[in-house]
Structure formats: structure tokens, C-alpha cells
Amino acid sequence: MITPRFSCSQTEKSVVVSVYCPSVRASDVEINVDETLFSVHINPYFLRLNFSHPVFEDDASSAVYDPSTGYLTVMLTKEVPGQDFKDLDLLAKLLAPRPSKEEQDQPVIEVLDTQETPEDDTAEDLVERTQELTLEQREILEAAENDWQLPQSVPDVLSPLQTSAERRYGFLDIHSGYFRHVEHMENEVNEVGADAETSTPDERRRRRLRHEEEKWDEEHYMADYADDEYIRDLISWPNPHLTSPSEDFQYTEKENLVMLRLPRKEYLSTPAETHALYLTLLTLLFSYSYESRTTQGDPTPESAWTLASLTPAFSALDPAPYDQAQSRSTAPDAFAEAELASVFATSYRRALAFPLYRSFALAEACRADVAGLLARGKRVVARCLLEVKDILDRHEVYYVYSKIWVDDFSVWTLAYANDETLSRLADAINSLRMKKNMIGWDLEGLEALTRECGERESDSDDESEDEIERMLPAPMS
Known part of the structure; x- marks a missing residue:
């Protein structure tokens, strides 16, 4: 697919995308809008842009193709009127893929069933089992009672495993x-x-x-x-x-x-x-x-x-x-x-x-x-x-x-x-x-030595000029 030339601008309520795609049929244009992601496909051209804020298609939106100039002009409505879409002139940023979304939610545990210990032998069983625990197991048990605040240290950083003699660069x-x-x-x-x-x-x-x-x-x-x-x-x-x-x-x-x-x-x-x-x-x-x-x-x-x-x-x-x-x-x-x-x-x-x-x-x-x-x-x-x-x-x-x-x-x-x-x-x-x-x-x-040499040459030139003057005959009266 060919990435066409394009430019973007904005008004108070809309974002305008102008795409140069000459010699195509307007009926073949496919436009898709998904929040910040906008794409247009018209064989053999394909363009996908990622805006800084969401846009959508409504009655105010439009797509007009001018066969005389070869430009397709798409007008998209801003989700928030008056919102400033920055960097519309940075084409490489608009063409960059949508950033990956990191998972923020922490894993949770669903309790399916519980079993209660009979009250009559609870104390004795706990004493016997605690006495049998190793030191490491006791630390874990105490940590569980204290919101799992186990002592931790930062592990040493390991060098990447090299499976080839080739090294990357750039x-x-x-x-x-x-x-x-x-x-x-x-x-x-x-x-x-x-x-x-x-x-x-x-x-x-x-x-x-x-x-x-x-x-x-x-x-x-x-x-x-x-x-x-x-x-x-x-x-x-x-x-x-x-x-x-x-x-x-x-x-x-x-x-x-x-x-x-x-x-x-x-x-x-x-x-x-x-x-x-x-x-x-x-x-x-x-x-x-x-x-x-x-x-x-x-x-x-x-x-x-x-x-x-x-x-x-x-x-x-x-x-x-x-x-x-x-x-x-x-x-x-x-x-x-x-x-x-x-x-x-x-x-x-x-x-x-x-x-x-x-x-x-x-x-x-x-x-x-x-x-x-x-x-x-x-x-x-x-x-x-x-x-x-x-x-x-x-x-x-x-x-x-x-x-x-x-x-x-x-x-x-x-x-x-x-x-x-x-x-x-x-x-x-x-x-x-x-x-x-x-x-x-x-x-x-080196700079001091250069200045010193320059001063010596200057003194030498002055002495040479004085010697030449002494050697010249006296002017005629």
C-alpha cells in the first residue's frame, strides 16, 4: 500500500484531513474512526493517523473528493468542541502507532469455598502445627498476619544472555x-x-x-x-x-x-x-x-x-x-x-x-x-x-x-x-x-606556548627592523 501525501488542520469544532490520492474512484473510499484513530483506504492508498484527542463522525462530518485536484478532504467532529489538537503539523507523530496501553488492574482472587475448623481442637492443632514449622515457614506465617510485608531486597541485575556472537547497535x-x-x-x-x-x-x-x-x-x-x-x-x-x-x-x-x-x-x-x-x-x-x-x-x-x-x-x-x-x-x-x-x-x-x-x-x-x-x-x-x-x-x-x-x-x-x-x-x-x-x-x-612563540617572533621582527635601519646610509642633507 502507498502512504499518500496529506496535511491536517483544525477549526473550533472539527479536524480536517486533506489527502492527495489522484486517479481514484470516490465510491471506493473506506473511512474508519475509532476514538483517536483515523484511517482511510482507497486502493492503492492507505493512511492511518493517531490524533491526540478523540474524534467521531456525525451529521457535521463530511468526506469530499475533488477529481480535478486529486484531493480527498475529510472533516471529523471533535468529541470536545474547542479542544486544541496539538502537533497536527508533525506528520511522523500522527503516523506513529497508537501507544500500547499498560494493564493497570491488579490480579484478584475469587474465593470459591471455605472450611471452618471445629472449635474443640483448634488451639491444640495450631500449637502442634506451629511447633513443626521451619524458620522460613514461620516468617511466611507471620508475614501473612501482617499484610504480607515480607523483607525484600533488590536482586542483582543480570547481564543479558548472549546466544550469538552478534551484537546490536544503533x-x-x-x-x-x-x-x-x-x-x-x-x-x-x-x-x-x-x-x-x-x-x-x-x-x-x-x-x-x-x-x-x-x-x-x-x-x-x-x-x-x-x-x-x-x-x-x-x-x-x-x-x-x-x-x-x-x-x-x-x-x-x-x-x-x-x-x-x-x-x-x-x-x-x-x-x-x-x-x-x-x-x-x-x-x-x-x-x-x-x-x-x-x-x-x-x-x-x-x-x-x-x-x-x-x-x-x-x-x-x-x-x-x-x-x-x-x-x-x-x-x-x-x-x-x-x-x-x-x-x-x-x-x-x-x-x-x-x-x-x-x-x-x-x-x-x-x-x-x-x-x-x-x-x-x-x-x-x-x-x-x-x-x-x-x-x-x-x-x-x-x-x-x-x-x-x-x-x-x-x-x-x-x-x-x-x-x-x-x-x-x-x-x-x-x-x-x-x-x-x-x-x-x-x-x-599549548595555547600559552603558542602565545610565547608569537611574542618571540614579534620581538625578533622588531630587532631585525632596527638592524636594517642602522645599516642604511644616513639621509642626504
Whole structure:
């Protein structure tokens, strides 16, 4: 079946769905409404939407097909007039499956029959039976008399049983098989090599850290620090996503078509996994911000390499968190300063070890961009992810990272991310203070040495000019 192009709008009493399905017969249209779920089938098109509030069909509802334009317009009545249906412009969220309903009811016991003990021997029987009980049985008997308040302890978490050498990776570890023939691909950013399908998370992280140390170049950093005129221009570049008015935001027709092709999944993530997704999102937005600044919003053939190289979840299949001690005790939407610092320190390291422009000040500007994009909400964040997807999809090798990360992240951002959480995260990033000693390299020492060398060259030039003046003949009177 083909998912048609569509758009949604609303009035005070109705929700209007406009579906583009040219060259069909109006008599073949099948429409079904079930509370929040709306579906329309007209061969070969099928569309199923899940609204935020219930709708129904009544005398005020209608479905009109215009053969001249190819649009089917369906008007559905709101169950509660005046209710605001949010996110009607987020097509991926409307296309996402209806969330599973968790069972809230507790199991109950139905008493079918009871037998009473004769009163004459009750006491004696109880004494004899109690004396025969073991210690464990007595604890259970006492617990039964005390509303079953048995002493309990949290069991140790067991590692997942591995029945295969293959390891999963990507968004929520739901992907595998994309790197089975990696030796035949010219994937320059793959830091795990041929072991991508079998390496453990710890092995991936070790390889990432080792590769960063190998690529770190002190002379490159000092040269960019000494001659930073062009880098200052990159830092001053205004990101259009941060300067355009929020009220003018609207997805383009191209973006809507891309969202129609995104996977339609229900992501059942645990609180810890949700927390990790927000942190990994920061690394994606940082890479996007760096690429946008260094190309000033005009992607080049190197843009896909830049995005893949700067994102640890891509190049090393190593997503956040990078501070495990902090993340164990943190709620899904509460972010500790230490773990945010560890996430950005990882992104900073990669920005200082791999791309052309290596500057701590440029990395700081990218972090400010991340905070600004998050503050704009999930619509703007999703637009950035769609731009990342567009760049990666055009590359013959790096498109794989779009499949295992960006596609799912785009859907999750639109359908599951919370604007309030993104706003709190933006505030936390704005208040974060990144220090150069957090990166793991002696940046301050290299900068001091660069300034000292610059001063020496300046003094040497002054001395040379004085010597030349002394050697010149005196002017004629």
C-alpha cells in the first residue's frame, strides 16, 4: 500500500484531513474512526493517523473528493468542541502507532469455598502445627498476619544472555547486520573495523578513545590557535534556525515528504534508555552545529564525513552516556552537570582531533547552538535531524548511519520527545561551564606556548627592523 501525501488542520469544532490520492474512484473510499484513530483506504492508498484527542463522525462530518485536484478532504467532529489538537503539523507523530496501553488492574482472587475448623481442637492443632514449622515457614506465617510485608531486597541485575556472537547497535540497540561486509566498503570513519557486528560496548568505547588519542595533533591545534581569523568568522556566523521568528515555522513540502517515508514504530524505551537518548541527541546536534558553521549552511561533499566523524554513536557505535556513575541514579528528564560535561567533552575531543578547523572557541559556539536549538523545541530539532538525514542519504557509504540512527531519532523526536524536557536541557547546557582541562589534553599549555612563540617572533621582527635601519646610509642633507 502507498502512504499518500496529506496535511491536517483544525477549526473550533472539527479536524480536517486533506489527502492527495489522484486517479481514484470516490465510491471506493473506506473511512474508519475509532476514538483517536483515523484511517482511510482507497486502493492503492492507505493512511492511518493517531490524533491526540478523540474524534467521531456525525451529521457535521463530511468526506469530499475533488477529481480535478486529486484531493480527498475529510472533516471529523471533535468529541470536545474547542479542544486544541496539538502537533497536527508533525506528520511522523500522527503516523506513529497508537501507544500500547499498560494493564493497570491488579490480579484478584475469587474465593470459591471455605472450611471452618471445629472449635474443640483448634488451639491444640495450631500449637502442634506451629511447633513443626521451619524458620522460613514461620516468617511466611507471620508475614501473612501482617499484610504480607515480607523483607525484600533488590536482586542483582543480570547481564543479558548472549546466544550469538552478534551484537546490536544503533537506536535503542535495535539494528544489526549493516556492517557484515564492512571490509568491502570504503568507510573511513568506522573506528570498530570488521568487528563492528561482534564488539561489545566496552570494546567500542576503548577503540574510540584510542583512535582519538592517535588523531590528536598538537601542532594543528597550535596553528589554528595562532591563525584564527577565519575561525572567528565561523564563530560569528548566525544560524538561521536560531534567528528566524518561531511563529513563522512551517515544514516545507520536501520535509513533509521525507517524514512520510520515515519508519512507523512504537519505541518502548525504559526510563534509562530515554535518558540516554536525550544525551545522544546532544552529540548529534553538536555535530550538526559544527558542520553548519564550517560550511555556513551550504553542505559540501565533505559534510557527510564531518557528521559521521564527529558523532561517536556513528563512527564508533558508542552512544551516550559517557559518565555511567551519574546516569545510574538520574531520572529520565533530569540531567546532572557532570554527565552533561562528559557528553560535551566527548564531542569537543572529536572536534579538536578530526576536522579541518580545530578550536576550543568554535566548539563552545557549537555548544551554544545546541542549547539554542533545544530551546526552540522538537520541531526545530527534528528539522535539524532531517537535514542531517539528507546529507547522509546522499553519500554512498555513510547513508548507513541515517538508517541505524537518524531515521529512528527523527520519529522519536517528533512523537516522543518532550518540549519541556528539551527546554530544561537547554537551560542546563547554557549554565554549563566547560573547562579546557576537561578534554584530557593540555590545551592551556599549548595555547600559552603558542602565545610565547608569537611574542618571540614579534620581538625578533622588531630587532631585525632596527638592524636594517642602522645599516642604511644616513639621509642626504
